[in-house]
Every structure is written in structure tokens, then in C-alpha cells.
Amino acid sequence: MIIVKELYKQFEENQVLRGVNYHIHPGEKIVVIGPSGSGKSTFLRCLNLLETPTGGEIWFDGQKINDPKVNIDEVRRHMGMVFQHFNLFNNLTIMNNITLAPVKLKLMTEEEAKENALKLLRRVGLEEKADAYPSSLSGGQKQRIAIVRSLAMNPKVMLFDEPTSALDPEMVGEVLEVMKELADSGMTMVVVTHEMGFAREVGTKVLFMDEGNIMEENTPAEFFSHPKSPRLQEFLSKVL
Amino acid sequence: MEQSELIRKITAAFLTGDRWMLYLKGLGITMQVAVMAAVLGVIIGTVAAFMKISVRKNGKKTILAHIANIYIDIIRGTPSVLQVMIMYFAILASSKNGVLIAGLSFGINSGAYVAEIIRAGILAVDKGQTEAGRSLGLSNFQTMCSIVIPQAFKNVLPPLVNEFIVLLKETAIVGYVGLSDLTRVANQIASKTYDFFTPMIGAAVIYFVIIKILTKLLDRLERRMRRSDNR
Numbered sequence: 458m459i460i461v462k463e464l465y466k467q468f469e470e471n472q473v474l475r476g477v478n479y480h481i482h483p484g485e486k487i488v489v490i491g492p493s494g495s496g497k498s499t500f501l502r503c504l505n506l507l508e509t510p511t512g513g514e515i516w517f518d519g520q521k522i523n524d525p526k527v528n529i530d531e532v533r534r535h536m537g538m539v540f541q542h543f544n545l546f547n548n549l550t551i552m553n554n555i556t557l558a559p560v561k562l563k564l565m566t567e568e569e570a571k572e573n574a575l576k577l578l579r580r581v582g583l584e585e586k587a588d589a590y591p592s593s594l595s596g597g598q599k600q601r602i603a604i605v606r607s608l609a610m611n612p613k614v615m616l617f618d619e620p621t622s623a624l625d626p627e628m629v630g631e632v633l634e635v636m637k638e639l640a641d642s643g644m645t646m647v648v649v650t651h652e653m654g655f656a657r658e659v660g661t662k663v664l665f666m667d668e669g670n671i672m673e674e675n676t677p678a679e680f681f682s683h684p685k686s687p688r689l690q691e692f693l694s695k696v697l
Numbered sequence: 698m699e700q701s702e703l704i705r706k707i708t709a710a711f712l713t714g715d716r717w718m719l720y721l722k723g724l725g726i727t728m729q730v731a732v733m734a735a736v737l738g739v740i741i742g743t744v745a746a747f748m749k750i751s752v753r754k755n756g757k758k759t760i761l762a763h764i765a766n767i768y769i770d771i772i773r774g775t776p777s778v779l780q781v782m783i784m785y786f787a788i789l790a791s792s793k794n795g796v797l798i799a800g801l802s803f804g805i806n807s808g809a810y811v812a813e814i815i816r817a818g819i820l821a822v823d824k825g826q827t828e829a830g831r832s833l834g835l836s837n838f839q840t841m842c843s844i845v846i847p848q849a850f851k852n853v854l855p856p857l858v859n860e861f862i863v864l865l866k867e868t869a870i871v872g873y874v875g876l877s878d879l880t881r882v883a884n885q886i887a888s889k890t891y892d893f894f895t896p897m898i899g900a901a902v903i904y905f906v907i908i909k910i911l912t913k914l915l916d917r918l919e920r921r922m923r924r925s926d927n928r
Contacts (some may be wrong), residue, residue, distance in 0.1 A: 478885075507828055525754070544829035548847040557843060558833035610833060651864035 458483045458518065458614060459504060465512030466499050467694045475669035476513070481614070486646045488656040488677075489613045490694060491666035497649045500666065501618050504647065505536045518613070523644070534562065537607030541619040543599040545591035551578070551602055552587040558687055576607040581635050597628030601635050608639075613637065618646040652695060657681055665689045710895035716886055718879030724903055730799045730878065731865045737804025738864070739857070742811025745769065749816055765812065772809035778870045782805055785874040799871045807864050814860060818844060819854035851922050858915040862908050879903060 459481040466474040473496045479486055489497045502508040504515060506522060506529050515523050522532050546554050556570035556578065565573065578584040581601040591599060600620055607615060617636065623627045633655050640646055640659045650656065656663050656677055663680040665673040665688075673680070673689050682695075684690045707816040711717045748765035752758060772780070784802040785795070792798060822845050830840030872881035883900035 505832060507832060530831075530834050530836050532834075533832055536832070538829075538832035540825060540829065540832075542825050544823070544825035546826060546829065546844050548844065558830075558835055561839055561843065562834055606829075607833070 460516040463513040463515055464503060464510055466503060466508060467511045472668055477670055479671060481647060483645050484643055486640050486659055486661045487664060488660035489649045489664045489666055490656060495666040496669040497666045498618055501616050501647060501649050504616055505533050505538055534610055535613045537610060537612035537615040539603050539607060539617045539620045541623050543603045545599055545603055546600055547591055550588050554602065555606045574609060577608055580603055595628060596624045597631045600632045604635055614645040619649055621652055706892050706895045709890040710886060710892060711816060719882045719901065723877055723879035724880040726876055728867050729796050730803060730868045730871060733800030734803030734807050734864055735861050737813045738807030741805060741808030742815055744928060745812035746815035749812060754860060769809045769812055772806055777806050777867060778873055781870060781874055786827060795874060795876045799876055803864060803868060807860060810860055814856045815853055818849040821852045822848045855915060855919055862911055866904060
């Protein structure tokens with residue numbers, strides 16, 4: 458579904474990604490872990506071109522998307538993204554946060570979008586917040602809404618950029634719960650996270666990134682019980 | 698100062714020959730120039746702000762951005778009195794419509810400052826808002842219109858009203874190009890009555906009251922906007 462070939466990304470003098478290769482298949486739940494500065498967030502943000510790669514190729518559904526001729530807005534409709542800091546639209550109600558993109562892009566009528574939004578809100582237990590503004594919500598609620606907002610576009614893949622890192626500890630669970638349900642429903646997911654429990658339980662593959670490349674890749678069971686590289690062994694000994 | 702002397706001066710400054718009408722006419726000129734300049738300034742400033750923040754695909758500045766920069770630099774780097782005089786005596790010397798020229802000149806001047814206000818207001822909106830919009834497949838333009846600009850508007854309104862207040866007072870220099878605005882009227886009356894103090898104070902009070910009213914309106918506006926934050 459997503460193929461990454463020799464992906465390089467450089468910020469000024471700083472080489473963040475150094476030739477990443479990876480192939481994401483439909484239905485997979487890829488969990489990316491690694492120390493800070495390893496390039497895992499940049500890798501994720503390159504997948505929907507929020508960061509423009511300085512080298513290499515990204516293919517999505519048989520189309521090379523980092524090509525100037527490609528309409529990236531069209532491609533992004535099919536790739537949901539959830540951010541560390543939620544990024545709900547502060548000037549809009551929850552309902553309008555969710556319906557804005559489907560209506561503006563003429564994928565749904567306003568009524569359809571609203572109906573769909575209510576259905577999704579019910580799924581995460583927040584339908585009573587439809588008319589509230591983001592500033593009145595807790596972090597956990599905001600992140601659940603952010604997930605719903607992405608889902609309203611019926612994406613083929615969901616990208617999560619440290620979705621629980623900005624949350625108070627007691628709110629992490631409610632967000633992971635929604636993500637687990639989403640995984641169970643068959644969604645293709647790429648998740649950058651520090652939640653090792655989630656990686657073990659939900660991931661189909663776990664990637665360890667360090668120094669701008671994928672150092673190790675394995676099934677969760679193998680990944681955590683038999684880490685091969687010394688860097689990963691050291692990293693796991695620190696976080697587990 | 699004796700009481701009768703004071704009354705005589707006030708009478709001379711405001712009442713003799715219905716002089717108070719002259720102040721009102723002067724205020725009319727001042728307001729015409731200021732309002733025209735404000736409208737023009739907001740239009741030019743908005744365009745210049747978007748020119749200035751425009752970037753090419755490779756992240757470099759566009760030619761439009763450079764043009765906006767040059768415009769802002771020149772306007773901020775020269776006194777507005779000179780700008781009005783250059784406009785009146787050189788560029789548009791053939792026109793006799795002083796109010797129009799002054800309004801135009803101040804509008805172009807104000808546009809540079811408004812551009813910076815609007816640019817700052819847009820940049821103050823969290824980058825994550827734009828990223829979220831773009832990640833949903835909205836175009837840059839749609840993201841700007843639906844998400845960034847409505848939020849920037851709140852940041853921009855108070856400094857914009859402030860700019861108008863500055864503008865209103867700044868128009869006092871149109872006397873240099875022969876317009877009888879409020880300040881010049883006071884000056885003219887002063888030179889007729891040989892009393893400078895009373896007409897000047899009179900004009901000052903009028904400016905002060907107008908601006909006080911504007912400030913009050915601004916306060917109310919700000920309070921209303923803050924309320925919508927806590928819904």
C-alpha cells in the first residue's frame with residue numbers, strides 16, 4: 458500500500474533520514490519506536506508529504522506521490538493523520554471540525570457529513586460534545602475527536618504521530634482504546650509511539666529507528682523478546 | 698488669567714463668526730482622510746501581507762514577497778509628511794483633489810504597517826492548525842480561509858484599531874499640502890485671534906474625544922472576542 462524507497466530527508470545541515478526502505482501492506486499495523494531524534498516522526502510525516510523528502514521515492518496505491526505533478530491534496534484525503542498536539546481547529550465546534558473537510562471537498566453533503574460525524578462521535582462516546590469548542594475538552598477527548606475527524610474522510614491508512622505523548626497519564630488509556638478498536642476493524646495503521654504495551658499488543662510489525670534509518674524490524678513477540686542489535690537491546694533496557 | 702479675559706478668548710476662538718463650524722469642517726476633512734486611508738490601508742496591507750508570506754515550492758521567497766518587502770521598507774524608511782508632499786506636489790500634482798491625494802497617500806503609508814500586523818497575526822496561528830487542515834486534503838487556500846484567517850482575525854483586530862488611531866492623529870500633517878483639517882483650522886483661527894492656546898486646546902480635546910470613543914469600542918470588541926474563547 459505504501460512503498461518507501463531510499464528515503465532521504467535533510468533539514469539545513471542536518472541529515473535526518475538516511476535512505477529508508479520499507480513496504481507497508483494493507484491491514485498492517487506498523488509501530489515505529491526509537492529514541493528522540495532518530496527520525497521516526499520525520500519518517501511518518503514524509504509518508505503524507507507534510508515533510509518533503511530531499512531524496513528517494515514514496516509510493517501510495519501504485520502512484521509515486523513525491524512527484525511535482527501529483528495533486529497531493531487528493532492523495533492526502535486517503536491518508537488520515539493524528540498529531541501529538543491534537544491540532545483540532547480552535548475556531549470551529551467539534552461537529553464542524555469533523556465535517557469541514559468532507560463538506561469542503563464535496564465528498565458529502567452537509568447532512569450526510571453531520572450524520573456520519575454523529576455516528577463516529579457515538580463510537581468514541583463523545584456525541585454530547587458535538588456543539589462544544591475544542592478549548593472546553595480534555596486532552597484525551599481532544600485526541601479521540603482528532604481520530605474521528607480523520608476517520609470522517611474514510612481514509613485507507615491512518616498515521617499516528619506520538620498520539621499519547623502530550624496526554625496526562627490517566628487519559629492515555631482512553632485514546633489507546635480507540636486506536637485498538639480501529640486496529641481491530643482492519644484499518645492500516647502506522648503508529649509512532651513510546652507505548653510499548655500498545656506495540657506488543659496491537660502491532661503486526663515493530664520497527665526500531667535510530668540515526669535516520671530502520672535498524673531492526675520484527676513481529677512484536679520476537680522484537681521484544683529477542684532484540685538483535687545492541688542499540689535496540691540498550692534502548693529496550695531503558696524503556697521497559 | 699482673569700475670568701472675563703478667558704471668556705473673551707473662548708468667544709473669539711469658538712463663537713465669533715460661527716468659528717465652531719470651521720472646527721467641524723476641519724474634523725470632517727480629518728475623518729474623510731483617515732477613513733479613506735484606513736480602508737485603503739487594510740486592502741493594500743492584506744494583499745502585501747499575503748505577498749510577503751508567499752513561498753515557492755522549494756521554500757524560497759517568491760518575487761511577490763520581495764516586492765512586498767521593498768514596499769514596506771520604503772514606506773517605513775521615510776517620513777509620512779514627505780510621502781504626502783511627494784504625492785501632492787510631484788506625482789499627482791495635476792490633481793486638485795487634496796482630500797483624495799491625502800487619503801491615497803496615507804492609505805499607501807498605512808498599508809505597510811497593516812501588512813506587518815496581518816502577517817504577524819497569521820504567523821501567530823499555530824502551525825499545527827495548518828498541518829491538520831492540509832493532512833485532511835484541504836488545499837492551502839481552503840486551509841487559510843476556513844482555519845487560519847478566522848483565527849488570525851482575533852489576533853489582528855486590536856492592533857488594527859490601534860493603527861487607525863495612529864492614522865487619525867497622523868493626518869494632522871495634511872496642513873502641509875494646504876488641506877484645512879482640524880489641526881490647520883485651529884492654527885488658522887489662532888493666527889487670526891492672536892491666541893494660540895485656546896484653539897489648540899479645543900482641537901486637542903476633539904481629537905481626544907474621538908479617540909477615546911474608538912478605544913472604548915475596541916475594549917468592548919476585545920471583551921466580546923475573549924468570551925467566545927471560553928465557550
